[in-house]
Amino acid sequence: MSEAEAGVPSTAEQGMDVAKGGWYTELGSMWPGQGLSLQVKEVLHKGRSKFQDVCVFESDAYGTVLLLDGVIQCTDRDEFSYQEMLAHIPLCALEEPPRRVLVVGGGDGGVLRELARYPSLREIHIAEIDGAVPEISKRFFPQMAVGFSDPRVKVHITDGIKFVTDAEEGSYDAIIVDSSDPVGPAEVLFEEPFFRAMHRAIRPGGVICTQAESLWLHLDIIKALAAMCSRVFEGGSVQYAYTTIPTYPSGQIGMMICSKAKEGGGAPLDARRPRQPAPGANEALGIPDLRYYDHEVHSAAFVLPRFAREALEGSLGR
Amino acid sequence: MSEAEAGVPSTAEQGMDVAKGGWYTELGSMWPGQGLSLQVKEVLHKGRSKFQDVCVFESDAYGTVLLLDGVIQCTDRDEFSYQEMLAHIPLCALEEPPRRVLVVGGGDGGVLRELARYPSLREIHIAEIDGAVPEISKRFFPQMAVGFSDPRVKVHITDGIKFVTDAEEGSYDAIIVDSSDPVGPAEVLFEEPFFRAMHRAIRPGGVICTQAESLWLHLDIIKALAAMCSRVFEGGSVQYAYTTIPTYPSGQIGMMICSKAKEGGGAPLDARRPRQPAPGANEALGIPDLRYYDHEVHSAAFVLPRFAREALEGSLGR
Missing domain, CATH: 2.30.140.10 (Spermidine synthase, tetramerisation domain)
Incomplete structure (x- = not known):
């Protein structure tokens, strides 16, 4: 309707x-x-x-x-909560320092700003479909658009699904999907073909992290998304975390973190446990210290209220 | 203004x-x-x-x-988050099963419903200033007002400050303050004389838990409240936790949990660590299982975003 x-x-x-x-x-x-x-x-x-x-x-x-x-x-006032958690939960969960990361969507540059904190990164790609968004951000949101100034960033104004499908197999440590809601243009970013393409594009033991709506409002969507992810990331892990943010509906937003099975098998990545140090400021670009994320916040973000844990039992797993 | x-x-x-x-x-x-x-x-x-x-x-x-x-x-849809967390964080933090608890405010009966889950309780007092609120709740919110049906509940329609001041010294294991915001009638429930009266009314090692606003909106109020609590509960502990709830401003609300110094000294209570089992349903009253609280949620509720942790450093402590 x-x-x-x-x-x-x-x-x-x-x-x-x-x-x-x-x-x-x-x-x-x-x-x-x-x-x-x-x-x-x-x-x-x-x-x-x-x-x-x-x-x-x-x-x-x-x-x-x-x-x-x-x-x-x-x-301006609360974007840091979402950008920090969407970027640092997957990257700090990795067993090796990240070297090559892709952002799909995220044309405001906020996730790029967070990635700019990692000295280990060699390449940061972004595939944003709407070239108007980075332009608007550079004009009105300089504290987010600063992410575009990092010399490791390569901007691709193109369809994210096509970009991921064309990517070299196993070439990314992580893919972060900063999408709008699954109505309209972003709907395909919540569907199985896109997740299969991402699974192919990350290395074994790599992670994806996608915007995954609110536990209070969208439990059915999250449940269906988790079940689909469990099929696609078979042998890996599928986990859900959330952050608080007053200007998103219900005051919170979640993310689905999926890891690809490791080469030779073995226990899949448990994204609840941070293994990389929390990154610091990027003084060259004028990016200040973190304001939301630290390792304690990382692990606590996976602790779901009982109604949500029970509803998602069987859909999430590692 | x-x-x-x-x-x-x-x-x-x-x-x-x-x-x-x-x-x-x-x-x-x-x-x-x-x-x-x-x-x-x-x-x-x-x-x-x-x-x-x-x-x-x-x-x-x-x-x-x-x-x-x-x-x-x-x-109807989200009250359980607030009521469960405001009641079970302090009660499950206690080192001994609670026997005597006071609720100040909370005239809707929701906190009473949560207390009705504890078989160990012998007496549950409530001091609500406005007799109209329980009546309205019984008429329109039967799933909260059910708390009034517990035979251990004694209702006092009276000024909460006077009730606490007149209480026998050291006679409560816990006091839970379910107040509205510190503007208008509830303002005094955020001030030092009330906290001194509560400190006197609980036993050594006992706890109080008060509604304490939103980290995103009221960090200054929380900081001043924490500093005041640290003076009043000297030798005890002062800690802050929060829960998510979509219909409160910013989508979350916090609580200040303070414990009174133990007899003979020793490390004060660390409210982050639950020691009592999470209570279950009360089948006699038709109160179903918990929907938000469990022990993992208890501990995670104390993990504050970095901006809040840094702002409150020095004010909170144990």
Whole structure:
């Protein structure tokens, strides 16, 4: 059922409301009947890229806010929670220091900024479908877009699925998928063909980490995703962690962390246990110390409330 | 600055909006510039008690919702997270099974329901200032109000501070404070005289656990509260934990857990470590198994994001 059918304003209609000033309420078909409302100080940008509506506004409570198709992607004040956890949980879980990593989506540069902290990395690729997003980020979110300044970063404005499918087999230590929700353009990033392509593109013992919605709102989606991942990453591990972030629906967002079976078998990676040191600042680029992630936070992020643990039992595993 | 001065509708004005149906946006001076919006199916009750505005509505997304002075106190769908964590973290942290516990506030009965799970308890007292709240809860929230049916419960409709001050010294194993925010009637429940009275009323090695706001929104309040608690509970411990709950501002709420120095000295209680078994269902009262709390969740709740840990360093301690 679309939002219009549900009798609530569409996200596009909501997006129009921003221009009037006042308050913005983030409605969406994935969180019917609820939405975060933010007071708008000033609309900084409104337009449409080849793929989506793009809006940037200054809020009273969270600084600058990026909307894509009316959905909050990030705000100045709390983006670090999501970016740090999506990047450092998979990378710190690896048994060897990461050398080659791919980001799919993440056009705001926030995950790149986190990757720029790792001295061991030799190559950082990003496949973002919408070239407008990095441009908007460079203009309005310099503290995230700084990630594009790392000389190890290679930007590919292209379809992420095609990029991953064409990648050399076993060539990445990790793939991080910073996608929007599975409605519209990002839907394919939650489907089996994409996960099979990622499984092929990472080395044995490597990891993928994908944005995986909220335990409070999307337990059915998470359960189905976990079951699919368990098929694709047979012999490896499939685990779920979450972080708190006030401007995402329900105040939290999760990630699915899957590892590929190791060569010669043996116990698969247990992503709950960090093995790489938490990275520090990147002084050359002016990237400050971590603000959310440390090793204790890493392990605690996998401890799920009982209702979620019980619902996902049998779907997750290692 | 009041909400009216800030140019946004007051909570009272918001409360009026509920009666019109449509959507309710929870605005408040403690979370300026933001608010959760919920679609309203039906307003079930609107009135004013001796102390506050009371409103109950049926929401599309979270079932029945209780508002006091326009602020969401609980909803059918997510109340268990708060009630379980506020009750079981302090009680499971105790070194001996609890026998006598006091609840201050908590007139909806949700914390009482959690206490009803402990076979060891001999007496459960509740001091709630507003007699209208238990009545409303019995009418609209039977799954919380069931806590009042436990024969060990003694209800005192009275001022919580006076009740605690008059209590016999050292007579409680634990005091749980389920209060609203520190604006208006509940403000005194965040101040030193009340904490000194609680310190006196619990036994050596006993604990108190108080609602302590959100790390994302109220770090300054939490820091000041922790510093005050460290003075009052000298020789004991002062620790902070949090739980996720979508209908509270920022999607989470924390609690301050303080223990009184043990007789004869020695290391104070470390509340991070559960020592009592997680309680089960109470079949006689029809209270089902826990849905949020278990021992792993208990310990993980104390692991704070780095920005919060660093801000509170020096204020918390054991």
